[in-house]
Amino acid sequence: MTESDAKTGSERRRGSGVKMVYEVLRDEIIDLTLPPGSPIDEVQLAERFQMSRTPIREALVRLAGDGLIDTLPNRSTMVSTIDFLNLHTFFDALVLMYRVTTKLAAQYHRPEDLVTIRAYQAAFADAAKAGDALAMIATNAALHAAIAEAARNPYFLGLFNRLLDEGRRLLRLYYQSYGDRLPQQFVDEHEEIIAAIEARNADEADRLARLHAEQIVVQIQSIFTRTERLSMDV
Amino acid sequence: MTESDAKTGSERRRGSGVKMVYEVLRDEIIDLTLPPGSPIDEVQLAERFQMSRTPIREALVRLAGDGLIDTLPNRSTMVSTIDFLNLHTFFDALVLMYRVTTKLAAQYHRPEDLVTIRAYQAAFADAAKAGDALAMIATNAALHAAIAEAARNPYFLGLFNRLLDEGRRLLRLYYQSYGDRLPQQFVDEHEEIIAAIEARNADEADRLARLHAEQIVVQIQSIFTRTERLSMDV
DNA sequence: TGCATTTTATTTGTCGACAAGATTTCGACA
DNA sequence: TGTCGAAATCTTGTCGACAAATAAAATGCA
Numbered sequence: 001m002t003e004s005d006a007k008t009g010s011e012r013r014r015g016s017g018v019k020m021v022y023e024v025l026r027d028e029i030i031d032l033t034l035p036p037g038s039p040i041d042e043v044q045l046a047e048r049f050q051m052s053r054t055p056i057r058e059a060l061v062r063l064a065g066d067g068l069i070d071t072l073p074n075r076s077t078m079v080s081t082i083d084f085l086n087l088h089t090f091f092d093a094l095v096l097m098y099r100v101t102t103k104l105a106a107q108y109h110r111p112e113d114l115v116t117i118r119a120y121q122a123a124f125a126d127a128a129k130a131g132d133a134l135a136m137i138a139t140n141a142a143l144h145a146a147i148a149e150a151a152r153n154p155y156f157l158g159l160f161n162r163l164l165d166e167g168r169r170l171l172r173l174y175y176q177s178y179g180d181r182l183p184q185q186f187v188d189e190h191e192e193i194i195a196a197i198e199a200r201n202a203d204e205a206d207r208l209a210r211l212h213a214e215q216i217v218v219q220i221q222s223i224f225t226r227t228e229r230l231s232m233d234v
Numbered sequence: 235m236t237e238s239d240a241k242t243g244s245e246r247r248r249g250s251g252v253k254m255v256y257e258v259l260r261d262e263i264i265d266l267t268l269p270p271g272s273p274i275d276e277v278q279l280a281e282r283f284q285m286s287r288t289p290i291r292e293a294l295v296r297l298a299g300d301g302l303i304d305t306l307p308n309r310s311t312m313v314s315t316i317d318f319l320n321l322h323t324f325f326d327a328l329v330l331m332y333r334v335t336t337k338l339a340a341q342y343h344r345p346e347d348l349v350t351i352r353a354y355q356a357a358f359a360d361a362a363k364a365g366d367a368l369a370m371i372a373t374n375a376a377l378h379a380a381i382a383e384a385a386r387n388p389y390f391l392g393l394f395n396r397l398l399d400e401g402r403r404l405l406r407l408y409y410q411s412y413g414d415r416l417p418q419q420f421v422d423e424h425e426e427i428i429a430a431i432e433a434r435n436a437d438e439a440d441r442l443a444r445l446h447a448e449q450i451v452v453q454i455q456s457i458f459t460r461t462e463r464l465s466m467d468v
Numbered sequence: 469t470g471c472a473t474t475t476t477a478t479t480t481g482t483c484g485a486c487a488a489g490a491t492t493t494c495g496a497c498a
Numbered sequence: 499t500g501t502c503g504a505a506a507t508c509t510t511g512t513c514g515a516c517a518a519a520t521a522a523a524a525t526g527c528a
Contacts, residue, residue, distance in 0.1 A: 063300060074481075075519085076479080087384075091384065092390075106326075155323060155393060158393070248519065249481065286482055474525070474526085475523080475525080476522080476523065478519105478520085484513105486511105486512085487511085489506100489509085491507080491509090494504085494506085494508070496502090498502095
């Protein structure tokens with residue numbers, strides 16, 4: 001937060017400003033550098049990125065469209081809070097998107113998709129071996145996003161990416177508790193899923209994705225029940 | 235297009251400008267007043283709505299987020315085209331959202347939801363009886379959006395509303411062919427679905443929604459095969 | 469001291485203008 | 499007459515400034 005993002009000296013290309021601001025803020029929201037509820041000040045961001053408020057505002061409008069920030073008209077704007085009371089709706093959507101993207105990937109994937117997928121799976125396995133929970137969260141999301149890309153359905157992909165972003169925020173909140181015996185199980189489940197996709201076995205891919213997703217949901221829920229006495233005032 | 239939307243004389247409230255522009259353009263895109271591929275000119279819109287380009291641009295950014303317009307950086311922006319080559323991805327998503335929102339509505343609806351749902355069903359029945367295809371398209375979307383509201387899942391609701399909007403554009407393209415014997419069948423199917431929701435029979439609601447959705451998809455596809463020799467250059 | 473009201477200050481929404489990028493028009497030359 | 503390149507035009511992206519709406523502070527009054 002204290003360091004400057006200003007591109008001192010070098011001229012930016014026209015139109016790259018909003019994209020950069022959007023991506024930087026998006027990353028900071030997802031990795032909780034900007035925790036839920038953080039106030040978003042336009043002039044402060046304008047100073048930080050060394051540009052006028054106009055491109056800043058455009059980036060904020062896009063982030064609001066993604067549901068990552070909430071805007072109170074004429075009042076303040078802040079990073080979206082996490083609605084713990086309705087987490088089940090999130091889990092419902094997440095499980096279904098896990099299933100449908102995996103199933104469709106089994107049907108529509110192309111050979112080159114598997115290269116990308118396997119690369120993320122390897123990265124996930126490394127993170128699991130190293131016990132790096134933050135890397136596991138990021139690579140797990142990237143892996144499933146890659147599978148969703150192979151499913152070739154832009155509608156499901158859009159919703160799924162949004163859910164994966166929200167899931168990353170959720171897991172970061174409690175990543176301390178995320179290093180049990182389960183990582184190796186997740187690696188194995190990923191292997192099975194990828195094998196089913198490669199074999200173009202849609203039903204098996206669906207079945208495995210469902211088990212995997214429900215496994216993850218249970219894991220997240222157990223984290224919450226274990227830590228529910230801690231700070232829920234987010 | 236020729237008439238003016240300018241609120242001559244009356245002062246607009248601060249912040250209402252973007253909302254109004256967004257909603258007006260959204261409606262015009264959905265009902266094909268602005269057909270796919272139409273160029274969007276910011277200064278022209280600024281003149282039409284009697285405001286500066288800034289709020290116009292904000293509305294356009296939001297519309298782009300909804301996928302209703304496409305923006306070529308530093309170049310033109312236009313109403314999104316309809317991708318006929320990948321319609322199956324749209325149908326896949328539409329059927330699944332029909333199913334899941336109906337099923338969840340059976341589980342989570344409240345008594346007041348049924349009032350709204352039945353009101354739209356009555357409007358749909360009237361439109362079907364009158365043979366008003368345009369009204370049928372609009373009220374059918376409103377009915378299913380109301381069911382999705384009762385499902386109380388914001389993630390599914392967001393995707394579903396987007397799909398319903400796209401479906402309305404699709405049907406308007408060919409609404410001339412939409413007045414066969416099927417309307418009464420749709421009315422009956424709606425009745426069955428609503429009954430299943432009221433009975434909180436989730437499995438039956440899912441089954442009926444699936445049949446209903448696939449019925450509609452087949453109907454749309456048959457329209458396309460009948461008219462495929464006509465203008466596909468949209 | 470406590471509450472209501474006015475005043476100040478902060479932040480957002482809007483505006484008009486300018487500049488960069490891209491398209492089109494025009495003209496030179498083969 | 500056709501093609502390439504330069505000038506003009508048009509559209510978008512960005513800027514600094516102003517105004518409205520809200521929040522905070524200060525003042526008056528009981």
